[in-house]
Amino acid sequence: MYNLGTVFRFEVIRSLKKKSFWIMSLAFPLLIGAIFAVIYFSNQATDQAANDTKNQKFSLVVTDKSGLIDKQLLQQFDATESDNKQASIDDVVNGKVDAYFYYPDNIVDSGVEIYAKDVGLFDDGRYEAVAKALLQGSVSMTVDADKTAVLQDRVSFGTTTYKDGVKFDGIQQAIIPGIFLVLFYIVIAMFGNQMLVSTTEEKENRVTEMILTTIQAKTLIIGKILSLVTLAMIQISIILIPILIAYAFMHNQLALPGLDLTSLPIDPIRIAIGAVIFSLSFLLFTGLLVAIGAIAPTAKEAGSFFGVVAILLFGPLYAATLFISAPDSPIVRFLTLFPLTAPIPLLLRNAVGNLSFIDLVLGVIILAISATLVMLIAVRLFRYGVLEYSRRMSLKEIFRR
Amino acid sequence: MYLGGGSRACAGVLILYVELLISQGIIVLTRAESKESIIKIDNFRMDFGHKTVIKDLSFEVKKGEVFGFLGSNGSGKTTTIRALLGIYQPTGGSLLVEGKVFSVSSGIRLGYLPEERGLYKKETVIDIMVYFGQLKGLSKSDAVQQANAYLKRVNLSDKADTRIDKLSGGQQQKIQLGITIMNNPELLILDEPTKGFDPVNRRLLMDIIEEHQKNGTIVIFVTHQMEEVERLCDRALLLKDGKAYAYGSIKDIKSKFGGASLDDIFLKVYGDENEASGEDL
Numbered sequence: 001m002y003n004l005g006t007v008f009r010f011e012v013i014r015s016l017k018k019k020s021f022w023i024m025s026l027a028f029p030l031l032i033g034a035i036f037a038v039i040y041f042s043n044q045a046t047d048q049a050a051n052d053t054k055n056q057k058f059s060l061v062v063t064d065k066s067g068l069i070d071k072q073l074l075q076q077f078d079a080t081e082s083d084n085k086q087a088s089i090d091d092v093v094n095g096k097v098d099a100y101f102y103y104p105d106n107i108v109d110s111g112v113e114i115y116a117k118d119v120g121l122f123d124d125g126r127y128e129a130v131a132k133a134l135l136q137g138s139v140s141m142t143v144d145a146d147k148t149a150v151l152q153d154r155v156s157f158g159t160t161t162y163k164d165g166v167k168f169d170g171i172q173q174a175i176i177p178g179i180f181l182v183l184f185y186i187v188i189a190m191f192g193n194q195m196l197v198s199t200t201e202e203k204e205n206r207v208t209e210m211i212l213t214t215i216q217a218k219t220l221i222i223g224k225i226l227s228l229v230t231l232a233m234i235q236i237s238i239i240l241i242p243i244l245i246a247y248a249f250m251h252n253q254l255a256l257p258g259l260d261l262t263s264l265p266i267d268p269i270r271i272a273i274g275a276v277i278f279s280l281s282f283l284l285f286t287g288l289l290v291a292i293g294a295i296a297p298t299a300k301e302a303g304s305f306f307g308v309v310a311i312l313l314f315g316p317l318y319a320a321t322l323f324i325s326a327p328d329s330p331i332v333r334f335l336t337l338f339p340l341t342a343p344i345p346l347l348l349r350n351a352v353g354n355l356s357f358i359d360l361v362l363g364v365i366i367l368a369i370s371a372t373l374v375m376l377i378a379v380r381l382f383r384y385g386v387l388e389y390s391r392r393m394s395l396k397e398i399f400r401r
Numbered sequence: 402m403y404l405g406g407g408s409r410a411c412a413g414v415l416i417l418y419v420e421l422l423i424s425q426g427i428i429v430l431t432r433a434e435s436k437e438s439i440i441k442i443d444n445f446r447m448d449f450g451h452k453t454v455i456k457d458l459s460f461e462v463k464k465g466e467v468f469g470f471l472g473s474n475g476s477g478k479t480t481t482i483r484a485l486l487g488i489y490q491p492t493g494g495s496l497l498v499e500g501k502v503f504s505v506s507s508g509i510r511l512g513y514l515p516e517e518r519g520l521y522k523k524e525t526v527i528d529i530m531v532y533f534g535q536l537k538g539l540s541k542s543d544a545v546q547q548a549n550a551y552l553k554r555v556n557l558s559d560k561a562d563t564r565i566d567k568l569s570g571g572q573q574q575k576i577q578l579g580i581t582i583m584n585n586p587e588l589l590i591l592d593e594p595t596k597g598f599d600p601v602n603r604r605l606l607m608d609i610i611e612e613h614q615k616n617g618t619i620v621i622f623v624t625h626q627m628e629e630v631e632r633l634c635d636r637a638l639l640l641k642d643g644k645a646y647a648y649g650s651i652k653d654i655k656s657k658f659g660g661a662s663l664d665d666i667f668l669k670v671y672g673d674e675n676e677a678s679g680e681d682l
Contacts, residue, residue, distance in 0.1 A: 002506040006535045014524055206519030210580065213486050213513045214536035215505055383488070 003215045007223030008230075011198070015231050025238045058098035060130070061088045066103040070138035077134065089115050101131045170353065173265050178351035180274035184281055184343060188313065190232045192289065196302045198224050199293025199382070217383040225286055273350050273360065280367040281343035285313065287374035294378065294385035312340040320348060327354040336363055339370035437464050439499055439588070439619050440485070446493035447480050447643075454480050455643040457494070462636075467610065467620040469630040469637030469651075473671040476640045478623050479516055482592055486513065498588065510537070512586030516593045516623070518577050522566040526557070526576055529565060530583065537584040544583070551579040555605065574602045582609055589613055592623040607633070627663035637663075641670055 015021050060079040062069065074081065079101075082088045088100040092115045099116035112135070116127045140148045149155055161168050202208045202220075211220060288309050296302035316323070316335050323332055323345055336345040336359050346363045349355035355363075440462035447455040455477045462468045472478045483489045485496045487503050496502065498509055520529055527548055534544025552558045555575045565573060574597070582589070589610070595603050610620055610633055622634060630637055630651070637654060639647040647654045647670075651663070658666045 003536050006532070010528075010532045014528065018523075201521070205521050206517050207521060209483070209488065209515035209517065210513065210533070211536075212488050213505065213511055214533065 001219050001222065004219050004223050004226075007215065007220055008227050011224055011227030012230055015227070016234075021231070025235045028235075029239045029242065058126070061091065061097050061100045062103070062134070063088065063101070064103045065105045066107050068107070068138055069103055069134055070141055073134060073137050073141075077130065079134075092116060099127050099130075101127075101134070103135070107135075169265065172263075173267060173270075173353060174351040175264055176266060177270045177274040178348075180278040181344070181347040181351055184278055184347060185314075186236065187229075187232055187282065188285060188310075190235055191228055192285075192306060192310070193303070194228055194231070195224070195286065195289040196293050196306055197299045198228065199290050200296060200299040200302055203294075203385075204298055212383070218379045221290055221379060221382060270350060270353070273355075273364075274347060276364060277343065277346045277350060277367065280364065280371045281347070284339065284343070284367060284371035284374055285309075287371060287378040290378035291374065291381045294381035294383075309340070313343060316341050316344040316348075323348050324352050324354065327356070333359065337366055339366055342367050438462065439464050440621075441497045441500075442481070442485065442494070443497075444494035445481065445484065445491055445496055447477070447484060447489065448492040453643060455484075458640070458643065458645055459494075460638050460645060460648055462619055462621060464619060465614070465617045466635040467614050467622060467633050469634035470621055470623045470640070471625060471627075471630065471637055471667070472640035473625065476671075477643050478640055479592055481640070482590055482621070482623060486511070486590070510584050510587045512581040512583070512589040512618075514577060514581040514591045514594050516596065520565045520573060520576060520580075523564060525562050525564055526552070526568070527561040530576065530580055533580045534583045539584050547583055548579070551582075555579065570597075571599050571602055574598055575605065578602070578606060578609060582613070585616075586613070586618060588619050588621075590621045590623070593625075594622070595624070595626055595629065625667060627667050631663050639666075639670055646670055 057078065060077060061082045062074060062079045063082050063085055082100070085102055088097070088102075091097045092100050095117065099114065102113040102115075104110040104113070112131055114127050114131055116124070118124060119126075143151070161170070199221075202211055289306070292302050292305045292309070293299075296305060319331070319335065322329065323335075326332060327349060332345065332349075335341045336349065336355075342363055346355065346360075346367070349359070438461040442461070443459050445455055445458040446453065458477075458481065470478055470481070480489065481496075484491045485498070485503060487505075498507070501507055503509060503511075524532075527545070530548035530551070531541060531544040534547060535541060539547065549558070549561070552561055557572060557575060560568060560572065565576065568576070581591075591606075591610070594606055598606065607629070610622070614620060614633075620633075622630065624630060634651060636650050637648075638645050639654070647657055647666075649657075654666065655661065655663070658669065661669070
């Protein structure tokens with residue numbers, strides 16, 4: 001690997017010197033922080049407004065055919081009762097009263113009818129809130145507190161399961177092996193486009209031949225991959241370090257929840273399998289990116305090819321529930337063993353613990369063979385494809401060389 | 402060694418006689434022929450699928466000579482150079498530099514200016530020069546030193562920290578030339594070096610070639626600029642249809658074609674070819 005260190009240093013340092021690298025790195029956590037802040041303040045403001053709305057006073061007429069509404073509660077809301085539905089609706093239409101609620105005989109089938117004066121899109125919600133509060137308040141008066149909690153689904157459940165005579169928590173078991181799935185997603189999201197740009201750069205700048213007479217194609221590619229992994233780790237650190245510092249020094253002031261990782265179960269076999277699948281998937285993915293970059297004349301054109309690869313890689317995420325509930329179904333097994341879709345099913349099924357031994361062995365072998373083949377082909381494509389500066393080469397043409 | 406008067410007279414006559422034979426073309430003695438071959442290409446063949454681009458090409462380039470590698474567009478010049486430098490795998494034959502197949506780790510100091518050339522546009526001049534210097538085996542400090550010395554020579558010292566894309570086309574050409582000659586190459590391959598060069602940079606290139614020639618560097622000059630070949634090259638090869646059409650000293654080639662100028666020879670050899678043959682192979 002003659003000159004690998006030189007390529008690695010050059011690629012890392014020049015990226016670190018670029019303002020765009022720091023803008024991109026800092027923009028992500030800042031943007032996420034800003035989005036969370038907006039959501040938090042928006043929710044707070046909405047809750048406050050909803051409470052304000054619920055407490056707003058308005059003139060109200062009620063017809064109760066269901067017999068469920070408590071008379072005392074009606075008085076608390078300053079509501080008057082009426083037996084004439086149409087007259088009450090007319091009063092609303094003519095502006096004599098603000099709202100009229102009609103509780104029919106069978107509220108489950110017919111539903112509660114609300115007629116009211118428009119007070120704006122958001123504030124119109126107060127009518128339904130009051131109608132519901134009247135109904136729920138009235139019914140809960142007739143049932144004891146525990147039953148009310150059951151009916152309102154406010155009871156918590158704690159499940160303890162055992163496997164081979166030992167306490168076993170499937171969700172907790174999945175957390176550490178599942179990190180490889182998250183890591184794979186992050187690496188591709190942060191790394192994919194940069195790798196394409198990096199691979200097409202020599203071609204776009206027409207420096208390929210000068211480079212290939214000073215360094216081997218595979219050394220250049222490995223140098224670029226290592227530098228991009230390093231840069232991805234730096235970017236992840238930029239995101240994580242402020243969070244860790246904030247947690248270490250300010251978690252009391254910020255009222256952050258306690259974090260106890262010591263209770264997480266560690267399954268070394270599943271972690272090792274996750275690491276192997278992750279590494280092979282990463283190699284396969286990188287090989288595909290290099291191959292695409294070598295064939296396409298520009299990073300822009302390479303981007304459209306990358307879209308297809310991304311769909312194949314991440315498409316299986318949409319069937320995530322299927323991987324958990326029906327691991328032996330033909331579609332799950334096909335996606336697990338087809339090289340381009342294999343990474344996500346293999347990582348996910350390993351994390352949740354339903355990857356059978358045969359699927360694991362076959363999947364890893366298929367992934368290893370395809371990753372090696374793709375990487376070898378990618379180096380060849382790079383070697384010949386990057387010499388074609390202005391046009392896209394066909395695979396046939398490249399393999400003729 | 403001391404020679405007596407008779408012996409000196411004898412030696413003088415002998416020298417005169419040999420010079421006469423040389424002048425009459427009975428003895429053909431060129432400067433290069435007495436030297437060791439550094440590049441040896443034997444029966445080189447290159448196929449791209451069913452298309453044969455080079456057919457059994459053989460030639461040698463000797464130590465210290467400037468060798469003209471001539472041919473029209475598509476004749477296979479660039480393919481031969483790429484195969485010589487290990488970028489392409491030859492279909493057949495051997496291409497050796499100092500007795501071995503060239504590779505980036507073979508220890509041969511190469512300066513290569515390809516026909517298609519450019520630089521990393523977003524990097525600064527000094528960073529790029531130092532990077533290529535290091536790739537060519539220089540230490541960082543030596544690369545910095547050589548880069549600065551070259552920039553001073555071509556009056557671009559003030560541009561050392563300027564990004565490549567902020568330089569004019571002519572300034573970028575100067576940097577490309579500077580990178581080509583970093584680490585004092587022993588083999589200098591220039592593929593259509595004057596293509597797109599302005600007169601100032603053309604002059605600079607010629608100066609560089611002459612300096613390196615004096616220092617014993619082998620220069621392979623791939624071109625169809627016959628005037629420059631005539632002025633600089635010791636020997637040349639004319640490539641046509643993937644074969645050596647003519648090969649030898651400039652004088653030999655000229656005599657083969659009845660003493661015509663290289664320009665006329667080029668027109669005679671390649672004039673019937675379609676000028677719009679597309680990009681070079």
